[in-house]
Amino acid sequence: METAKDLFEHELRDLYDAEHKLVLALESMASKCSDQQLVDGFKTHKKMTEQQIARLEKVFELVDRKPRREPCAGITGLTEEFSKFVSDESPSPEVLDVFAASAAKKVEQYEIQAYSSMVDLATKLGLSEAADLLKATLSEEEKTYSEVSAAAEKVGKALS
Numbered sequence: 001m002e003t004a005k006d007l008f009e010h011e012l013r014d015l016y017d018a019e020h021k022l023v024l025a026l027e028s029m030a031s032k033c034s035d036q037q038l039v040d041g042f043k044t045h046k047k048m049t050e051q052q053i054a055r056l057e058k059v060f061e062l063v064d065r066k067p068r069r070e071p072c073a074g075i076t077g078l079t080e081e082f083s084k085f086v087s088d089e090s091p092s093p094e095v096l097d098v099f100a101a102s103a104a105k106k107v108e109q110y111e112i113q114a115y116s117s118m119v120d121l122a123t124k125l126g127l128s129e130a131a132d133l134l135k136a137t138l139s140e141e142e143k144t145y146s147e148v149s150a151a152a153e154k155v156g157k158a159l160s
Helices: 004-032 036-062 073-089 093-124 128-157
Strands: none
Touching (some): 004 073
């Protein structure tokens, strides 16, 4: 890897992998939670994530690359943390909901930082159309973070 464009393409593949992994993780999280607001939120975010994958595929087209995935260790770690907690700790439904909301916040923060970095890199490379597509997703991730934070506060009160 020698250029900023090489880095951009690497990070694009990483995000592409992350979003694919999140589609599966969101489905799993929705199936395990008991709070209907969380379940609905995860299902909605899954649909949004599928749209974000399509948007990333447009970015690949803009840089004349075939969409492919680079294993995203960050998202893998976050999704494995949730799965391990569920299987190893056998949490009550209320505790699981709180943990799921917290896990979702971690994922959203990760995605916000990843997309923010990609917008900056696309802008520096003069890839304005790609930057606009990435900004659209960044905006969605920031909105989702706010929604998840509100849901986390609500389910957290159930443990008080």
